[in-house]
Amino acid sequence: MSSLQDIAVILRTYRIGEADKIVVLFTKDHGKMRAVAKGSRKTTSKLGARLEPLGLVNVILWQGRNLATITGVDVIDNFAEVRHNLDKIMMATTMLEIIDKSTLDNQENDDLFQLLTKALATLDKNFSPGILGAFCFRTLMIEGLTPQIDNCCSCNTTEDLTAFNVTVGGVLCKNCQSGQLISQQALDTLKLIFSGQLAKALHMCSHVPELRNEIESLGINTLEHHLGQKLKSHLNLTTWV
Numbered sequence: 714m715s716s717l718q719d720i721a722v723i724l725r726t727y728r729i730g731e732a733d734k735i736v737v738l739f740t741k742d743h744g745k746m747r748a749v750a751k752g753s754r755k756t757t758s759k760l761g762a763r764l765e766p767l768g769l770v771n772v773i774l775w776q777g778r779n780l781a782t783i784t785g786v787d788v789i790d791n792f793a794e795v796r797h798n799l800d801k802i803m804m805a806t807t808m809l810e811i812i813d814k815s816t817l818d819n820q821e822n823d824d825l826f827q828l829l830t831k832a833l834a835t836l837d838k839n840f841s842p843g844i845l846g847a848f849c850f851r852t853l854m855i856e857g858l859t860p861q862i863d864n865c866c867s868c869n870t871t872e873d874l875t876a877f878n879v880t881v882g883g884v885l886c887k888n889c890q891s892g893q894l895i896s897q898q899a900l901d902t903l904k905l906i907f908s909g910q911l912a913k914a915l916h917m918c919s920h921v922p923e924l925r926n927e928i929e930s931l932g933i934n935t936l937e938h939h940l941g942q943k944l945k946s947h948l949n950l951t952t953w954v
């Protein structure tokens with residue numbers, strides 16, 4: 714048994730027992746971890762107030778034989794601007810769900826941690842409509858699942874690329890097309906995302922409203938295909954936003 718300290722984003726919490734909750738943390742150095750926060754559901758609990766989903770926290774954990782216990786927590790950033798905007802909340806909760814569903818417990822993934830914390834900070838400071846779509850594709854890249862977008866997945870041509878099909882793993886030309894149609898602008902935006910030119914990609918999405926929806930739906934569909942399940946946060950909130 715030992716004590717450990719780490720920085721973490723709180724992905725979700727759920728109730729256990731009379732007054733406790735389990736906190737699912739995505740930590741910088743130890744990957745995804747589950748830990749119990751004892752007494753945290755009591756209204757007087759200082760610990761509980763600091764352990765809300767979306768918070769970026771510094772945690773001290775006591776690693777027991779089975780489950781870790783949270784013994785200390787300091788909030789680094791609670792992304793207040795995100796919490797005050799329904800569209801931002803939808804994007805942030807979808808990001809948290811993506812991380813939760815794409816990771817296994819206790820497997821460090823610093824690239825994914827950096828991606829999540831930077832995306833949340835950007836979302837907090839600005840309104841960046843394209844950020845969820847970009848986040849989906851950057852997650853796929855980190856996981857080694859980058860779709861093929863430079864040439865047709867069927868005949869290899871680089872001309873007239875008009876469709877995107879998750880089951881074949883990328884784009885298709887006019888002659889081979891199946892799946893969903895993709896605009897030239899979306900294709901250009903994906904190229905910027907994959908080459909690390911995120912600021913330019915987000916700039917394009919800010920100026921062309923329909924581009925945000927296109928990139929976001931392509932990204933969500935591709936992730937859902939690889940995860941083998943639907944993302945609940947995206948489904949639930951987009952139906953009434």
Ligand SMILES: [Zn+2]
Nearest residue numbers: 865868886889
């Ligand atoms: Zn083709």
